[in-house]
Amino acid sequence: MSPAILHRPSRGGVWVAWLLSLPALAIFVAVVVVPLAMTVLLSFYDWGQYKGIEPVLIWKNWREVLTDPYFREMFARTFRIALLVTLISALLGAPEAYILNRMASPWRGIFLLVILGPLLISVVARTLGWALLFGGSSGVINKALMNVGLLAAPLPFMFTETGVVVALSHVLLPFMVLAVWAALQRIDVQVENAATSLGAGHLTVLWRIVLPQAMPGVLSGAIIVFALAASAFATPAIIGGRRLKVAATLAYDEFLNTLNWPLGAAVAVLLLLALVVVTLGCNALIERRYAEAFR
Amino acid sequence: MSRNGPLAIAFHSCIVAFMLAPIVVVCLVAFTPEGYLSLPVSAFSLRWFRAIARYPEFVAAFWTSLWLGALSSALALLVAVPAALAIARYRFRGRDVLAGLFLSPLMIPHVVLGVAFLRFFTQIGLGGRFSGLLLAHLVIVCPFALRLTLASATGMDRAIEQAAISLGASDWAVLRRVTLPLIAPGMISGWALAFIQSFDEVTMTVFVAAPGTETLPVRMFLYIQDNIDPLVASVSACVIAVTVVALIGLDRLYGLDRLLVGHGHREP
Numbered sequence: 001m002s003p004a005i006l007h008r009p010s011r012g013g014v015w016v017a018w019l020l021s022l023p024a025l026a027i028f029v030a031v032v033v034v035p036l037a038m039t040v041l042l043s044f045y046d047w048g049q050y051k052g053i054e055p056v057l058i059w060k061n062w063r064e065v066l067t068d069p070y071f072r073e074m075f076a077r078t079f080r081i082a083l084l085v086t087l088i089s090a091l092l093g094a095p096e097a098y099i100l101n102r103m104a105s106p107w108r109g110i111f112l113l114v115i116l117g118p119l120l121i122s123v124v125a126r127t128l129g130w131a132l133l134f135g136g137s138s139g140v141i142n143k144a145l146m147n148v149g150l151l152a153a154p155l156p157f158m159f160t161e162t163g164v165v166v167a168l169s170h171v172l173l174p175f176m177v178l179a180v181w182a183a184l185q186r187i188d189v190q191v192e193n194a195a196t197s198l199g200a201g202h203l204t205v206l207w208r209i210v211l212p213q214a215m216p217g218v219l220s221g222a223i224i225v226f227a228l229a230a231s232a233f234a235t236p237a238i239i240g241g242r243r244l245k246v247a248a249t250l251a252y253d254e255f256l257n258t259l260n261w262p263l264g265a266a267v268a269v270l271l272l273l274a275l276v277v278v279t280l281g282c283n284a285l286i287e288r289r290y291a292e293a294f295r
Numbered sequence: 296m297s298r299n300g301p302l303a304i305a306f307h308s309c310i311v312a313f314m315l316a317p318i319v320v321v322c323l324v325a326f327t328p329e330g331y332l333s334l335p336v337s338a339f340s341l342r343w344f345r346a347i348a349r350y351p352e353f354v355a356a357f358w359t360s361l362w363l364g365a366l367s368s369a370l371a372l373l374v375a376v377p378a379a380l381a382i383a384r385y386r387f388r389g390r391d392v393l394a395g396l397f398l399s400p401l402m403i404p405h406v407v408l409g410v411a412f413l414r415f416f417t418q419i420g421l422g423g424r425f426s427g428l429l430l431a432h433l434v435i436v437c438p439f440a441l442r443l444t445l446a447s448a449t450g451m452d453r454a455i456e457q458a459a460i461s462l463g464a465s466d467w468a469v470l471r472r473v474t475l476p477l478i479a480p481g482m483i484s485g486w487a488l489a490f491i492q493s494f495d496e497v498t499m500t501v502f503v504a505a506p507g508t509e510t511l512p513v514r515m516f517l518y519i520q521d522n523i524d525p526l527v528a529s530v531s532a533c534v535i536a537v538t539v540v541a542l543i544g545l546d547r548l549y550g551l552d553r554l555l556v557g558h559g560h561r562e563p
Contacts, residue, residue, distance in 0.1 A: 017385035020377035021393055024437065027374060028396050031434050032408075035415035039407070042414055095303075096310045102298045111311065113542070113551055118314055121538045122495045124515045125531035129317020131523055132324055132332065140320055140334055170317060173310075178555055231404030233498040234512075238519055248406040248498065255413060255502060268410040275404060 043266040053261055061266035071250075071267070075274075078246040081165055081236070082229035088169040089225045093176030094218050098210065100177070101184045112181075119174040127235045130167040131158065159241040167239050168229050175228065176221040183217025184210075216290040223282050227275050247271045318535060325532035327525050343529035353530055356514035360494050363425075363510060367432035368440065368489035372482060374433075375440040380474075383448035398438045408435065409502030416503060423505025431503050435496065436489035443488060443554070447481025484549040491541055 043061055046054040065071045100111055118126060133141050134157035142154040157163040187210065195205045233248040240246065245253070247267060254264030299307070320334075327333050328340035347353055375397075382394050400408065412431045413422070421427035451474075459473045475482075497512035504513050511534065518527050545554060 013385050014387045017381040017387050017390070020381035024374040024378040024397055024441075025393065027430075027434065028399075028437075031412075031415070031430050032396070032399060032403075035411035036403075036407075038414050038418065039411040092310060092313075095306060099299050099303045099307045102303075104298075109546075111307070113546055114311055115314055116551055116555055117539070117542050118318060119555065120491050120495065120542055121318065122497070122512050122515075122531070122534050124497055124512045124519065125321055125534050126317055128515075128519060128523065128527065128531050129319075129321045131519070132320050132528065133317060135332075135523065140324070140332075143333075167317075170313065173314070178552075181552065227402075227404070231406050231498075233406050233501070234516055238516070248404070251406055251410055252501070255410060261414065265410060265414070268407045272404060272407045279402070 039265050040269055042262055043269050045262040045265075047260050047262045061263045062270075064263065065266045065270055074245050074250055075247060075270075077161070077244075078230055078248075078271075079274075081161060081168065081246065082226050084165045085168045085172060085229040086222050086226045088165070089173050089176040090218055090222055092169070093173050093221065094180045094214065096173075097177045097180035097184060097217075098206075098214070101181065115177050116174045118170075119178075123171055123234045124238070126171055127167055127238045130163070130170065131238060134158065134163065158239060159244055161240075161244065163239045164236050164244065164246075167235050168232055171232070171235055172225045172228055175224045176218075179221030179224060180214055180217040183214050183220075187213045216286060219282070219286045219290075223279055223286075227279055230275060231271060321528050322532045322535060324525055325529035327528075329525075332523065332525060332528075343525045344533075346526050347530055347533070350526070352509070352514055353511070356509050356511040359425075359508060360511040363428060363432055364490045364493040367429055367493050368436055368486045370429070370433045371437040371440040371489050372444070372486050375437055375485070376444050376478075376482060379441055379444040379448050379478075383445055397441050400435045401438045405435070405496070405498035406502075409499040412499065413502040423503075423508055425508050428500065428503055428508055428510075431499060432493045432496065435499060436492050439488045439492055440482075440485040443481045443485035443549075444478060445481075447478040451477050480549065484545060484554060487541065487545050487548075488554060491538065491545075495538070 042053075044057045044059070046056050046058055046060060048054070096115065100108060100115065103111060131139075133139055134155060135142075139154060139157065142151065142157075145151040146154065157166075191213075192205055192209055195209050196202075200208070231248055232246070233252065236244065236246045237249045237252070240249065248271070251264045251267045251271070254260045254267065258264075323334050324332060325343055326339040326341070327335045328338050328342060378393070378397060382390060382397075408431070412427070416422045416424070416427040416431075421430070455477065456469055456473050459469045464472070494510075495512060496510070497516050500510050501513050501516060504510060509517070511530075515527060515530055515534075542551070545551065
C-alpha cells in the first residue's frame with residue numbers, strides 16, 4: 001500500500017489528529033510537564049530546619065550538590081556502579097542473545113521467556129532473592145558454604161557495592177538481551193553462510209561478521225542499562241542499606257526523612273540532566289557511526 | 296537442531312541459573328516450616344502463606360495495587376487509543392513532539408518522576424490520595440499502552456476500512472465495527488503490559504503513596520527495609536506466581552519478544 005493512502009493528509013485531518021490527541025496531551029502537560037517544571041523551580045528554593053521551604057531563587061542547593069565532597073562521592077559511586085553493571089550486562093547479555101537466536105524452535109521460545117520473563121517480575125521480589133542468597137550469615141549460600149567448611153566467615157555481599165552491582169546486573173540483564181536480540185533479527189544469515197563457505201572459521205565469522213552487525217544493539221542496550229542502573233532505587237536501597245547511598249536513595253532520604261525538599265530536588269534534577277547528556281551524546285555517536293543500521 | 300556448541304550451551308546454562316536463582320530461592324524460602332529464614336529441607340509448609348492473612352497491611356496493599364493497576368491501565372488505554380490513531384494516520388506539524396511527549400515517561404528516571412509527583416500532588420492537595428496515585432500511574436503506563444496500540448494501528452490494512460466506507464458505512468460504524476476490532480489485540484496486550492508495569496512499580500510510587508494508599512511493592516519494600524523474614528518471602532512468592540501466570544498468557548496472546556521489543560516483528 002502506498003504511504004499516500006496510509007496517511008491521507010487533508011485540512012480537516014490535522015484538526016482531527018489534534019482533537020484525538022487532546023485528552024492525552026492535556027494529561028501529559030498537567031501531570032508531567034508542569035510537575036517537572038515545578039521540581040526544577042523547587043531546586044532553587046531555600047530551606048531551613050525551622051522555617052521550612054522558602055520560595056526564593058538562590059543557588060545554595062546547586063552549589064552544595066556540585067561542590068560538597070559528600071555529594072561528589074555519592075555521584076561518583078552512582079556512576080561507577082552504573083558503568084560496571086553496563087559492562088557486565090554487555091559481556092553476559094550479548095553472547096546470550098546470540099546463543100538464544102541460534103536455538104532451535106521450541107527451546108528458543110522457552111528460554112526467551114526464561115531470560116526476558118524476570119523483566120516483568122517485581123524488582124523488590126528479585127532483589128529480595130539476592131538478599132536471601134547472600135544476605136549476611138543467614139544467606140542461603142553463605143550458610144551452606146560455611147556448613148561445608150568452605151567459608152570461615154560469610155561473603156561480604158549485603159551493604160557492599162559488589163552486592164549492588166551483582167543484583168542490579170541481574171535486574172537489568174534482560175534489557176541488554178532484548179536490545180541485542182532485536183539487532184540480531186536484522187542480520188541476514190546468508191552473510192554468515194557466505195563467510196563460512198569462503199573458508200572463515202567460526203571465530204572469524206563471530207568477530208568479523210556477527211559482532212559488527214550486533215554492535216548497534218549492544219550499544220543501544222548499554223545506554224538503556226546505564227540509564228536504568230544510574231537511577232535505580234529499590235535494589236541499591238535494599239542491598240546497599242542506609243549507608244551506601246546512590247543518587248536515587250539520597251533523593252528519597254532528602255524528601256522523606258530529612259524533609260529538605262529543595263536539596264532533594266537539586267539531586268534529582270542533576271541526575272536527570274546527567275542522564276540526558278549521556279544518553280543523547282551516546283545516541284548521537286552511535287547514529288553517526290552506524291548510520292546505515294538505523295535506516 | 297541446535298547450532299550451539301557445548302561451550303555455548305554451558306554459558307547459556309550459567310546465565311539461566313543466574314537469572315532463575317534469586318527467583319527460585321524466594322519461592323523455596325516461602326515454604327519453610329521454620330520460624331526463621333531457611334530452605335525447607337525436610338518438609339514443606341504453608342504456615343507463612345497462612346501468616347499473610349494475619350497482616351492486614353499486605354492484604355490491603357494487594358487490593359490497592361490490583362485496583363490501581365486495572366484502573367490506571369484502562370484510563371491509559373482510553374487516552375492512548377485516540378492518540379495512537381492520530382499519530383499512526385496523520386502527518387501533521389508537532390506529530391513527533393507529541394509522540395516524544397507521550398513516550399517520555401520511559402526516558403525520565405522514575406525517581407525523578409516520583410520527586411516531581413510528590414511536589415505537584417502536595418501543592419494541589421492530592422498528596423497521599425488514591426486519585427493522585429491513579430494519575431501518576433496513568434502517566435507512567437501510558438507509553439506501554441500507546442506503543443502496542445500504535446504498532447497494531449500502523450500495521451493495519453487500511454483497505455478494509457475503505458471497503459467498509461465504499462459499502463456505505465458511516466464513520467462511527469467503521470470505527471466501531473472495523474477499526475477497533477482490528478486493533479483489539481494490540482489494545483488488550485497494551486492493557487495487560489500496562490497493568491503489569493503498574494502492579495510492579497515501586498520507585499515512583501514510594502514517593503507518592505502514604506499509609507492507606509500503599510501498593511503491594513511499596514509495602515514489601517518498606518517491610519524489607521526493617522527486617523527480612525519468611526513472611527515477606529511468601530508475599531513475594533505470591534507476586535511472582537501472579538506475574539508468571541500473566542506472563543505466560545501474554546506470551547501466548549501476543550509473543551513476548553514482540554511485546555517487549557515494541558515494534559511488530561512478525562515470525563515468517
